[in-house]
Amino acid sequence: MEDREIQPQPVRRVPEDVLIRRWRLQQFYRLGFDADAARQLADSQADLSLARQLVRSDCALETARAIIL
Numbered sequence: 001m002e003d004r005e006i007q008p009q010p011v012r013r014v015p016e017d018v019l020i021r022r023w024r025l026q027q028f029y030r031l032g033f034d035a036d037a038a039r040q041l042a043d044s045q046a047d048l049s050l051a052r053q054l055v056r057s058d059c060a061l062e063t064a065r066a067i068i069l
Helices: 016-030 035-043 048-056 061-068
Strands: none
Touching: 016 035, 016 048, 035 061, 048 061
16 A cells, blocks of 8 residues: 555635625525525625614515615
8 A cells, every 4th residue: 555645625605795695695695685685685784784674674675775875
């Protein structure tokens, strides 16, 4: 049997901005926005905290979306 040195594989890192966008998308989706709205909100400068406040206050999702965009 031949002794071979095991070569470490490079670690593929996901860029931070991609991770943040995924997290924001998930957060908006969990608030109840449909997939298209969640994507639009995640890709914008929409204030997630304000979105949470509006949804907790029983603001309609379309109204909340219009306010935060």
